[in-house]
Amino acid sequence: MNKERLIFVTNDDGYDSRGIRAAIEVARRFGRVIAVAPETPQSGMSQAITINNPLFLREISKEDGVELYSFSGTPVDCVKVAFDHLLRDRRVDLALSGINHGSNSAANILYSGTMGAAIECSFYGCPAIGLSLDDHSAGADFDAAAIYGARIVESVVAADPPLPLCLNVNIPKGRPEEIRGVRVCRQNKGYWREDFFRRHDPRGREYFWLTGAFVNSEPEATDTDEWALANGYVAVVPVQTDMTDYTRLESLRHIIG
């Protein structure tokens, strides 16, 4: 392996999560690692940026080809301070975001801090890969995610595909030998419906706590990330950031304008 490659790592669960340690181990096999991750958990932060507050950068550790920093903002803030400050004018060969506790398939990509950060990395001229494990439990087994994550990194590094490149990679729960393979697929259509958990705080004020269920709008489709995950495959979705609905431009011109 070429130890001169520079790999950037971030996540949304925070700098001391088990998932980022697994991602750093994957990245370490491909080059030097610089990781900047949130000071506090940032799940569900999407592509949020911090505009109205100052942020603090802290060196956590520096050893054996791995530098780890925490930053007091969102995942995207971490990416920005890395590429526009720490790594400014340095060539970054690859970016990894994750490994997230919990899948980011289907509409979850829109809310995901892990994928917000991966998308942001792809704006800085390097391939960007978001890795998420379909297991929310504290004791989640990251072995399969690390093995398949490394395989995908290796394929991308070897192929040197055109940029921008951003991949949303979701790995099923389970042992590596239970994984049936890798599927390149599309984002499943669907949405969340919430059932707010409502209780009263110690002072009698009612509070709301978000909880809900994903509604799969196309449960029969077999070419989606949801299907792949549910059927034991690693799901890989190539991601782009043009939100324009081109199918409606013409009809809208008749309605508006």
Place this chain on the structure above:
Amino acid sequence: MNKERLIFVTNDDGYDSRGIRAAIEVARRFGRVIAVAPETPQSGMSQAITINNPLFLREISKEDGVELYSFSGTPVDCVKVAFDHLLRDRRVDLALSGINHGSNSAANILYSGTMGAAIECSFYGCPAIGLSLDDHSAGADFDAAAIYGARIVESVVAADPPLPLCLNVNIPKGRPEEIRGVRVCRQNKGYWREDFFRRHDPRGREYFWLTGAFVNSEPEATDTDEWALANGYVAVVPVQTDMTDYTRLESLRHIIG
């Protein structure tokens, strides 16, 4: 006007901003209004959701067909508590998000709390329109945004287009008579490059504060929202939420898997 229509209003600048008052006035002309907006400013919050904290809902005012609430979360949290709690099982005819201080054209849609909320509204089965004014100043003149916002709402209500429908509407700075018309267009390609403002706090710790500049990747294109805004037109982009890059599915299958 049919006063029985129900219009939902939200924003990202907060429940007491001038922009939401302008949006409520627009909405009021089309029906009853229920507005839920963030307790505190939430610019740049993208489609973030609050997972790890309880949230509080507060009634601000209830008068003359307009109910206004604040919610202590993100713009998307406001949408969720509105549709899944306050308005649960009620038909909502239209959702407005804004009027935002500052444009949300091009890549700004990805970071925008205004557009995060508009997209979320579109998941609940009503047409959703995000309105943003290309003027960050505290004394911004919302007249043109209100006039063109109302025209677009009227067109959408009259046409009753197929759902989901989400529009990203950006209005140029200036007086209504200076606006040259409305353009239905696509999202301009580009990205932000940051120059962190770096100073020391009263205790000597270095802090970082986000600042930067938008890089337009296609300054010559005349069919984009950036071009429309820069040339005095109201820009209307139809928005969809499938982030899949379909052009790369096949080539990725050769690289991975």
